[in-house]
Amino acid sequence: MSDVDFRLTDDQRALRQGMRELLDGRFGREALRAAADADGLDRELWRELGEAGLFTLRVPEADGGVGLGLPEAVLVFEEAGRALVPGPLVATHLAGARAEPGSVVTAVWEEGGLVDHLADADYVLAGDGLLPAEPVRAAAEPVRSVDPLTPLHRSAGTAGPRAVHEAALLTAALQLGTAGWAMDAAVAYAKEREQFGRPIGSFQAVQHLCARLLVRAEPARAAVYAAAVTGDPGEIAAAKLLADEAAVAGMRDCLQVHGGMGFTWEADVHLHLKRAWLRAEQWQRAGVAEEELAAAL
């Protein structure tokens, strides 16, 4: 048996499947649209995600966690990204056992002082510690967020989390989920929508848009999974770069394949695109990741 092996173990497969089933049942299309219209996070869903291990996956079993590693975390985050689960998933995961079960933990981003879901947050992850959210909130200005599912504030003077690389990797995994959604949605629409008496997926221009979605998603997936195994900062930077591109460019192409339908509020396409934009600005934005990779050359 070789050790260079990307194949998932049975346990990893089961974990991913479990998360997918939970989200299919608990956060399907209707729930997503309801969340887009709702004020604030669904705390019940948040608690269930916590019980499923999303936030304590890497906490040692002795401390009440699941005792797994980054590869497993990446697999479930990919599912959460695909389902477009709202909320500060990454910061709450990084807080792990430091926050009591069910709490919402957010963090101030690296650049520009943006912070997501501050109104719902119980804590803000700063450096290695947790601050109560209230004082941070009192000093922050609300921003009208482009993503209907992610309220934003601008906050001056609060530090971000220290584990920026882990945050970047988990965000990359969310982006990977979006890249997968983009591909599935584009391909399904291309097979079903007909123009000129045939499915639009039989037009080469549309085929090539769809194929490019896969060509961006597959290297991104290899990069994200590899980075999860090695934990190497350079590989994480590469993973974030490629996953951001796969998600953002992927959603743009997905929108294009949907034609006018893709430009509507009613279709889910814009929700995924806007989230992809948002995650691309979080934790190792392109310029930061590129500089980090360049410095290592």
Next chain:
Amino acid sequence: MELTDTPQEAAFRAELRAWLADVLPKLPPKPDPNDWPGRRAYDCGWQRMLYDAGYAGLQWPEDAGGRGATPIEHLIYLEETEAAGAPYVGAGFVGLLHAGPTIAAEGTPEQRRRWLHPILRGDEVWCQGFSEPDAGSDLASLRTRAVRDGDEYVISGSKIWTSHAEAADWCELLVRTDPEAKKHRGITWLAMPMDAPGVTVRPLRTLAGSTEFAEVFLDEVRVPVENRLGEENDGWRVSMVTLSFERGTAFAGEVVACRRTLRELAAAARANGRWDDPVLRRRLGRLSGEFGALWRLVQWNVSQGAPGPGGSVFKLRYSQARQELYEAAAAVLGPDALDWDQEWTADRLSSLSYTIAAGTTQIQLGIIAERILGLPKGR
């Protein structure tokens, strides 16, 4: 998911690295790109060194004369030889990466005995006679005709873009044996000796200045029936075995070479001051991430099993990334990139073919759309 060497793999890596450190300094100087006898001698000489040291046909099955190494050991081999700057397969490309694996997969014991050993020893060089003037992307429309005459085929027609034709002893040739059948059904795979009467090679000069490929004219060339691989009219299937090899790992080692080039580019940019330009710096940083991911993608594909359409994803992405690499090199060089004798100019020129040869980017996109994503067949 695991990404570290097993003790056995680590031992293999160490042994190979030591061997490379010992032999590479003893290699003769690289020949001029237009000196075909010299290039053949250099490339075959390297292959012979590999053979003598037991590294030839590393990943080929043992009953084909190979070492039966695992795909991961093969990747280690590619990684280490490239990292050490060992010679590229060069003239051995078709024999080692197309014709050889096809013969190993489809040949009779007799055919494997006849052809595989000389390929591994670097004694015989092969070329690939697939494309024709009117059959490029639409390879299955090829028209070079082979007519059975007793225990021989009599072949007339012409091939084009045949790489290394000037240096080759053998040609893996696709010919039409049944003009009535549907286009994929009437094709046969033959091994043609390049010195057979009626074979004329006319070198073509590429935009990189050298004669990398040629036109091959065939005028009633006689090839024994025993040189046929597989059944008559089954050549399309036989040759697809070859092409999936080509898109799978044939370019994997190049990814390692690209990463080396990237480090050289960074060093050059630091030396000439262009490193201070953040746009250039980030461009190189992104490429570094890209090639890192491409290497992981190769490992990913290999760990999923046989090369399939997934090879198209790699081939497409790699060929574009490599072109971007030499565009970035030109940005590092600035106006010096216009000097043909600068280090990366020849590579920049050669790289222009990567999105064309072995299936164009557009053809790969079509394969991905229809065979992987299952989109309806289109026009």
